[in-house]
Amino acid sequence: MIRGIDLILVPLLLTILFELLIYFLFFRKKFKFKEIALYVFLINLFTWPLANLFYPLMGFFVEIFVFIFEAILIFFLFEEKWHKSILISFIANFLTFILGFILPLIL
Numbered sequence: 001m002i003r004g005i006d007l008i009l010v011p012l013l014l015t016i017l018f019e020l021l022i023y024f025l026f027f028r029k030k031f032k033f034k035e036i037a038l039y040v041f042l043i044n045l046f047t048w049p050l051a052n053l054f055y056p057l058m059g060f061f062v063e064i065f066v067f068i069f070e071a072i073l074i075f076f077l078f079e080e081k082w083h084k085s086i087l088i089s090f091i092a093n094f095l096t097f098i099l100g101f102i103l104p105l106i107l
């Protein structure tokens with residue numbers, strides 16, 4: 001059973017690790033692993049707390065905001081085209097959204 005600070009840290013770390021894998025698949029030829037990891041960490045440093053703070057109030061609309069905001073960050077940090085930034089953000093957020101439903105069942 002997860003308690004206390006682990007209730008926050010475990011989902012955050014799993015989100016970062018999961019999204020790191022996704023981003024790495026897209027950017028491994030263009031960026032070093034350390035750069036990808038730093039960018040994924042920075043992106044989640046902003047979006048993860050917002051998503052978890054406002055999700056109980058705004059539900060799915062928060063997911064849409066995070067998806068758009070992360071697409072913008074991907075566009076600027078990874079210097080990627082808009083359509084690819086949107087695709088990567090969609091894939092990462094859709095899969096981590098699903099992970100958010102599965103995680104409580106496992107832990």
